[in-house]
Amino acid sequence: MERRSFLKSFTAAAACVAVLPRMASAADEAKKVAGPNEMSYATALAAITGGKAVVESAKVKVEAPEIAENGAVVPVKVTVDSPMNEKEYVKAIHVLNTKNGNARCANIYLTPANGEAFFGTRIKLGGTQDVVAIAQMSDGTFLSAKQNVKVTIGGCG
Amino acid sequence: MKTLIKIKPKTYAVGDIVKIDFMAMHPMETGMRKDKDTGALIPANYIDEVKFLFNDTVITKMVIWESLSVNPLFTVSFKVPSVGTLKVIAKTNNGQSVESSESITPKG
Numbered sequence: 001m002e003r004r005s006f007l008k009s010f011t012a013a014a015a016c017v018a019v020l021p022r023m024a025s026a027a028d029e030a031k032k033v034a035g036p037n038e039m040s041y042a043t044a045l046a047a048i049t050g051g052k053a054v055v056e057s058a059k060v061k062v063e064a065p066e067i068a069e070n071g072a073v074v075p076v077k078v079t080v081d082s083p084m085n086e087k088e089y090v091k092a093i094h095v096l097n098t099k100n101g102n103a104r105c106a107n108i109y110l111t112p113a114n115g116e117a118f119f120g121t122r123i124k125l126g127g128t129q130d131v132v133a134i135a136q137m138s139d140g141t142f143l144s145a146k147q148n149v150k151v152t153i154g155g156c157g
Numbered sequence: 158m159k160t161l162i163k164i165k166p167k168t169y170a171v172g173d174i175v176k177i178d179f180m181a182m183h184p185m186e187t188g189m190r191k192d193k194d195t196g197a198l199i200p201a202n203y204i205d206e207v208k209f210l211f212n213d214t215v216i217t218k219m220v221i222w223e224s225l226s227v228n229p230l231f232t233v234s235f236k237v238p239s240v241g242t243l244k245v246i247a248k249t250n251n252g253q254s255v256e257s258s259e260s261i262t263p264k265g
Contacts, residue, residue, distance in 0.1 A: 115236025
């Protein structure tokens, strides 16, 4: 009997601990100032693809550190394995994040003159999240790849 | 706004694919950061468009948002077609713009 009551109280305590941080983070989110270009990841993705299906593909490579100590400067490189000629090329590379206030980072419109589909930059990440690259091909299909980045110190604010 | 264009590698021939680095000295203010002393919001000020042109033909156009780092770096590939001039035009959301150019001189 004693053991049973101990277990009961223990699980209750564990449930409390599990719920508390969630409540705290919800309160934090309400406090945040809405930025001028506030846009969620889902909205940004829909705006790019126009509702078309996005296929995860090994042809798209996102190079970003798995752990970023400083979220203010996160190097990101995107390569798309595709020919770059008039008939078949990568029209655009879109770099998105999943949790910043504005999910859009950069939209790069390429031409066959680029020779290869590559884009490199440095971005700010407010917290641990995915960096997503969407490649818009000349035949109208969308390929994607993502890389999770763990951020120890956020870079926004 | 100070800018810098670097072409890697330094020597290349016609038909080679080189990497063009474009760097701009810019604070990339998001518009959500507060001044530490006054507590007032610092207005948004970021580069929102970068264009790469070769002999005045656009090779790459970028739409940029505020989530890029301070002093942003943009790297693209470029297949050298001939001798010519590479021009990079960067615009900010406040209507400022800066133009910089670099000559493309393939060897061999």
